[in-house]
Amino acid sequence: MQIQPDDIVFVLNPNSGNALHPRTLTAMCHAACNEAGHRAHVVATRNPLEAAETARAAHESGAAAIFGCGGDGTLSALLQGLPVGSQTALGAVPLGTANVWAYETNLPTTPFAAVSAQLAALDGISGEVAWVDTGRVWSTNPDGSIGQQRFLLMASWGLDAAAVSGIVGSDRRSRMKRMLGEPAYFLSAVQEAIGRQAWPIAISVDGGEPFQVDAAMLTVGNTRMLGTWLEVNPKANVVDGELDMLLVEGAPWKALALSPLARYGWLPQGPGVRNLRFQHLEIAMLGNPMPTQVDGDPGPPTAYAVDVEPQALLALCPVPTSEVLGG
Numbered sequence: 001m002q003i004q005p006d007d008i009v010f011v012l013n014p015n016s017g018n019a020l021h022p023r024t025l026t027a028m029c030h031a032a033c034n035e036a037g038h039r040a041h042v043v044a045t046r047n048p049l050e051a052a053e054t055a056r057a058a059h060e061s062g063a064a065a066i067f068g069c070g071g072d073g074t075l076s077a078l079l080q081g082l083p084v085g086s087q088t089a090l091g092a093v094p095l096g097t098a099n100v101w102a103y104e105t106n107l108p109t110t111p112f113a114a115v116s117a118q119l120a121a122l123d124g125i126s127g128e129v130a131w132v133d134t135g136r137v138w139s140t141n142p143d144g145s146i147g148q149q150r151f152l153l154m155a156s157w158g159l160d161a162a163a164v165s166g167i168v169g170s171d172r173r174s175r176m177k178r179m180l181g182e183p184a185y186f187l188s189a190v191q192e193a194i195g196r197q198a199w200p201i202a203i204s205v206d207g208g209e210p211f212q213v214d215a216a217m218l219t220v221g222n223t224r225m226l227g228t229w230l231e232v233n234p235k236a237n238v239v240d241g242e243l244d245m246l247l248v249e250g251a252p253w254k255a256l257a258l259s260p261l262a263r264y265g266w267l268p269q270g271p272g273v274r275n276l277r278f279q280h281l282e283i284a285m286l287g288n289p290m291p292t293q294v295d296g297d298p299g300p301p302t303a304y305a306v307d308v309e310p311q312a313l314l315a316l317c318p319v320p321t322s323e324v325l326g327g
C-alpha cells in the first residue's frame with residue numbers, strides 16, 4: 001500500500017519490546033484514525049535509518065502527519081527524514097522509557113487517547129498544529145566531511161552523555177534500563193562520575209568571543225527537561241526561536257550533586273552554574289573530547305556547533321497552553 005496524500009502514517013518497530021504487541025498497536029492506530037475520519041498507514045521499520053526514510057517518503061507523498069510509536073529516539077529518527085518546513089506534522093505514540101516530548105507537551109499517557117488527542121489537534125477540533133523550533137548539531141565525519149543531526153529535545157555534552165553511552169555500551173546497564181526505566185540513567189551517571197575530571201572546553205555564543213571553562217556538563221535544550229526528572233532549562237520553550245543552555249563547571253560529581261535541585265526546578269544560578277540562551281553555539285575541545293548525546297542516544301563524538309532552526313517543524317499540540325509550547 002502506497003502512502004497517499006492526507007494519510008496518517010505510523011512508524012513502529014516490531015522488535016522494540018514495546019508494551020503493546022505490534023498487531024494490537026496496528027489495530028489501535030487504524031481504530032483511532034477511523035474514528036477521526038482519517039486513513040492510517042502503518043509501517044514497520046527495523047532501525048532509525050528505515051524510520052527516517054519512511055518520514056521522507058511520507059513528506060514527499062504529502063501525508064498529513066507521521067507518528068512515531070516508541071520513545072523520543074523514534075521521534076528523533078523521523079525528524080532526520082523530515083526537511084525543515086515540511087507540511088507533514090510530527091506526532092507521538094508514547095511507548096518509550098521516558099517519553100519526554102509527550103511529557104513536556106502534556107499528551108495523554110495511554111496510546112489510543114494520545115493519538116485521538118493529536119488527531120483532534122490536526123483537525124482543529126481541540127488544540128492546534130504549531131510550528132516549533134528544532135536544533136541541529138554539526139560534526140565532522142571520520143572522512144572529514146560535515147555531519148549533521150537534527151534534534152527535537154536536547155543535545156548535551158559531558159556527564160549525562162557519558163551516562164547515556166554507558167547504558168548503550170553495557171549489557172548490564174541496558175538490562176538495568178529495561179528493569180528500572182529512567183532511574184537507570186541516574187545510576188549510570190553515578191558510575192560515570194566516579195574519579196572523572198572536568199573537561200576543558202572553549203565556548204562561543206552567537207559569534208561572541210570564546211571563553212574557556214572546565215565543564216562537568218553542558219546541555220542545549222529546545223525543551224526544558226533532561227528525561228522527565230530534571231528541569232535543566234526551566235525557561236526553555238520551543239517557539240521562541242532560541243535554544244537554552246545549562247553549563248555546569250567543575251568535576252562531574254558536581255553536576256550529580258546538583259541533580260536533586262534540578263529535580264524540583266531549583267537550580268541556583270551563580271558561579272559554576274549558568275543558563276544562557278542562544279541561536280548559534282560553537283564548542284572546541286581543549287583536552288579529552290566530551291561524550292555527546294542527541295535526543296537520548298549517543299551523539300557524534302566530533303560535534304562542534306549547534307544551531308536553532310526556528311519554526312522548522314509542524315507538531316500536533318492538543319494542549320497548546322503547555323509551558324514548553326510557550327503557553
Ligand SMILES: [Mg+2]
Pocket residue numbers: 133222236237238239240241242243244
Ligand atoms: Mg527555545
